[in-house]
Amino acid sequence: MATLASAITTGPGPARDVVPRVPIPAKGVDYRNKIVLAPMVRSGELPSRLLALKYGADLVWGPETISRALIGTERRVNPRNGTIEFTRMPSNGGRPNKPSKESVIYRIDPVREKGRLIFQLGTASPELAVAAARVVADDVSGIDVNAGCPKPFSTSGGMGAALLRTPDLLVSILETLVKEVGEPYQIGISVKIRIFSDPEETEALVSRLVKTGITALTVHCRTTPMRPREAAIRDQLRMITSICHNAGVACVMNGDVKSRDHGLELMNEYGVDGAMIATSAETNSSCFRTKEDGGIAPWREVVYEYLRFCIESENRLGNTKYLLNMLIPGKDKEFKDTKLSKTYLDICRGLKFDDLLPDAMALDQILGLDDKWESVPPVTHSLAQSEPDTPTQSEHKSKAVQNAMQSETARAAGGGGVRTKTPLPAVHGGGPIRRSSAPRPATVTQVDDEQPAVEAPIPAPQTEAPSQVTA
Numbered sequence: 409m410a411t412l413a414s415a416i417t418t419g420p421g422p423a424r425d426v427v428p429r430v431p432i433p434a435k436g437v438d439y440r441n442k443i444v445l446a447p448m449v450r451s452g453e454l455p456s457r458l459l460a461l462k463y464g465a466d467l468v469w470g471p472e473t474i475s476r477a478l479i480g481t482e483r484r485v486n487p488r489n490g491t492i493e494f495t496r497m498p499s500n501g502g503r504p505n506k507p508s509k510e511s512v513i514y515r516i517d518p519v520r521e522k523g524r525l526i527f528q529l530g531t532a533s534p535e536l537a538v539a540a541a542r543v544v545a546d547d548v549s550g551i552d553v554n555a556g557c558p559k560p561f562s563t564s565g566g567m568g569a570a571l572l573r574t575p576d577l578l579v580s581i582l583e584t585l586v587k588e589v590g591e592p593y594q595i596g597i598s599v600k601i602r603i604f605s606d607p608e609e610t611e612a613l614v615s616r617l618v619k620t621g622i623t624a625l626t627v628h629c630r631t632t633p634m635r636p637r638e639a640a641i642r643d644q645l646r647m648i649t650s651i652c653h654n655a656g657v658a659c660v661m662n663g664d665v666k667s668r669d670h671g672l673e674l675m676n677e678y679g680v681d682g683a684m685i686a687t688s689a690e691t692n693s694s695c696f697r698t699k700e701d702g703g704i705a706p707w708r709e710v711v712y713e714y715l716r717f718c719i720e721s722e723n724r725l726g727n728t729k730y731l732l733n734m735l736i737p738g739k740d741k742e743f744k745d746t747k748l749s750k751t752y753l754d755i756c757r758g759l760k761f762d763d764l765l766p767d768a769m770a771l772d773q774i775l776g777l778d779d780k781w782e783s784v785p786p787v788t789h790s791l792a793q794s795e796p797d798t799p800t801q802s803e804h805k806s807k808a809v810q811n812a813m814q815s816e817t818a819r820a821a822g823g824g825g826v827r828t829k830t831p832l833p834a835v836h837g838g839g840p841i842r843r844s845s846a847p848r849p850a851t852v853t854q855v856d857d858e859q860p861a862v863e864a865p866i867p868a869p870q871t872e873a874p875s876q877v878t879a
């Protein structure tokens with residue numbers, strides 16, 4: 409396939425250098441000069457992405473999602489917070505004696521992620537890749553193909569790093585995505601790879617990939633067998649960058665980039681166009697903030713902001729706890745308390761984030777976690793002890809929040825006893841409601857905190873392995 413690179417000229421005077429550049433589609437985004445959040449299964453859900461953006465990430469990748477997990481999902485706007493949710497019912501019909509709950513496969517904030525979200529696909533089939541990418545193409549700024557995951561459950565399905573060994577297939581996936589999704593939806597298609605230990609093999613692969621019409625290539629500077637703790641190898645970076653640049657494709661580096669400042673230094677040193685951060689951001693997203701702007705923030709500040717985003721986004725409790733595990737230092741008492749928490753109320757109380765308690769309780773109700781409130785000993789937190797709200801404050805609280813506050817206050821005051829669960833109306837004021845997209849009529853949804861992030865019945869004949877999500 410002919411390269412889509414168009415020649416553009418830079419620099420003053422008649423002897424200007426001619427630099428080809430694959431055009432960035434109208435609704436796409438240029439990865440150049442960006443420090444970005446890496447795709448991370450579990451660690452890259454919506455609240456983590458919002459946290460990274462808050463601290464200065466220029467772009468955020470969502471966690472890899474297997475194409476067939478996305479195909480057949482229902483897209484709807486959550487009427488409480490305006491997020492776009494792609495949902496499906498569990499394939500096994502749920503557990504015996506328990507009504508089935510929908511799983512949210514992917515969640516997007518159409519306002520705060522606008523122009524900054526890249527969706528990463530796990531796939532081993534051009535047809536499935538296209539079918540899946542079309543589901544989200546209107547809501548994201550780019551589709552990235554994962555060709556670097558080394559986990560057996562990914563590679564055994566021919567996805568992830570296995571694609572490095574099947575370059576014809578990888579090229580075909582990218583070309584098909586460019587033609588059938590990138591062009592009609594006007595978004596960019598990109599790929600994330602690892603290096604081979606033999607630079608010539610890397611060179612041969614990259615030389616083919618940059619001719620597929622992709623706008624960008626991210627290189628994780630480790631080979632497939634390398635463990636995450638092994639230091640990234642950067643000696644192939646200049647060669648890869650040069651191939652990308654000759655074809656007009658942006659080159660983003662990944663591997664042991666510690667912070668925005670560090671990323672900028674490396675970009676300068678190796679001539680790459682952007683830098684991607686994974687594990688450093690997982691531990692403390694304020695790594696996206698320059699030293700000049702305050703640098704690394706104390707963990708309590710980061711955890712507070714993270715929890716706020718979790719509550720607003722109605723994030724699954726299990727996922728929230730997973731990331732809190734990374735954000736809270738293991739030696740702190742709060743680490744153990746959070747691990748044992750069964751509700752958002754528990755977490756916010758344990759961390760003494762009293763101003764988050766009303767919304768935490770409201771979310772527990774939405775998620776059906778409020779029946780676990782009895783399992784924690786009554787505490788007297790500032791909310792229970794505080795003066796009643798002023799009328800103005802009360803007006804701003806939803807009925808659900810008020811109910812939750814009343815029952816919590818009564819319980820803390822010794823009212824104890826068995827709570828009866830108050831069913832919530834479909835729409836309440838548990839979080840800020842943004843309506844950037846017209847909400848469709850809401851079906852009341854319970855998000856299951858025990859379900860894996862992806863629950864994937866197979867809607868159509870497919871060739872991929874029955875794995876869920878990959879790391």
Ligand SMILES: Cc1cc2nc3c(=O)[nH]c(=O)nc-3n(C[C@H](O)[C@H](O)[C@H](O)COP(=O)(O)O)c2cc1C
Nearest residue numbers: 446447448449471472554628663664685686687879
């Ligand atoms: C928890 C976790 C989940 C990951 N999930 C993905 C993924 O979904 N897709 C992907 O391409 N890479 C994934 N990776 C790899 C990272 O994107 C990145 O390439 C790797 O961690 C190296 O970057 P670092 O040195 O900054 O950590 C994951 C890494 C971690 C730690």
